[in-house]
Amino acid sequence: MxxxxxxxxxxxxxxxxxxxxxxxxxxxxxxxxxxxxxxxxxxxxxxxxxxxxxxxxxxxxxxxxxxxxxxxxxxxxxxxxxxxxxxxxxxYEGSPNFCEPNQETGSFGTRDRACNVSSHGIEGCDLLCCGRGHNTRTEKRKEKCHCIFHWCCYVSCQECVRVYDVHTCK
Structure with a gap:
């Protein structure tokens, strides 16, 4: 083959x-x-x-x-x-089902995997979640923002809280 x-x-x-x-x-x-x-x-x-x-x-x-x-x-x-x-x-062998966990192939499945709701590619929720749908939760993350370079030679930043929608497979 x-x-x-x-x-x-x-x-x-x-x-x-x-x-x-x-x-x-x-x-x-x-x-x-x-x-x-x-x-x-x-x-x-x-x-x-x-x-x-x-x-x-x-x-x-x-x-x-x-x-x-x-x-x-x-x-x-x-x-x-x-x-x-x-x-x-x-x-002559079918592809393994990566949607569900399978110890034999080492696949963890796609449950709880983060996915991209706006993509139609392989990372998109439609494909990655294998037709099971997805959950959406709001997540707050602390990030550095409004950074300023000071002469010479350091950068100071503020800390901002940004809100993100996180999509995960059901």
Whole structure:
């Protein structure tokens, strides 16, 4: 499986390589042109592979006997899905559930984790709290503020109390 996915990743890079050229010469003329194959933009590559990851094919490991001994091969778990191409990603173990505590994986779950209510990213309450919702509490924090630099050489600050909304997963 790792060999298959590694090859799919390498193929992705090769498929997205592009020719980049630079001209050399006086006053911008193109007397000599140098060209080379350049790797694709890292963000584009990551987005592409993330799409491949989201549509990865679930496989099962089958052992069968050959003349050289036992050999393991991967077979599509559900026959009604298309067989993965050499450029598709595959897996045979589901991802662990990080929402709930799991000693086996070392996950503490996401209960009581601080989350960002205004984000739709991975730190956002919608995703991080696994659909359980979140609690909001008001927290007061003492912080240094109105700092002034005195010549020479120290800084004096006042202490202010700021109020924050803290969101944590249920």
């Amino acid at each position: 790792n060999r298959h996915n590694n090859e799919a990743g390498r193929s992705t890079i090769l498929d997205h390589m592009h020719l980049r050229c630079k001209c050399h010469g006086l006053s911008g003329s193109c007397e000599v042109k140098t060209c080379w194959w350049a790797q694709p933009d890292f963000r584009m590559l990551g987005d592409y592979l993330k799409d491949k990851y989201d549509s990865a094919s679930e496989m099962v490991v089958e052992k069968h006997r050959e003349s050289r001994g036992w050999v393991e091969t991967l077979r599509v778990k559900y026959n009604f899905f298309k067989h993965p191409t050499e450029r598709d990603l595959v897996y």
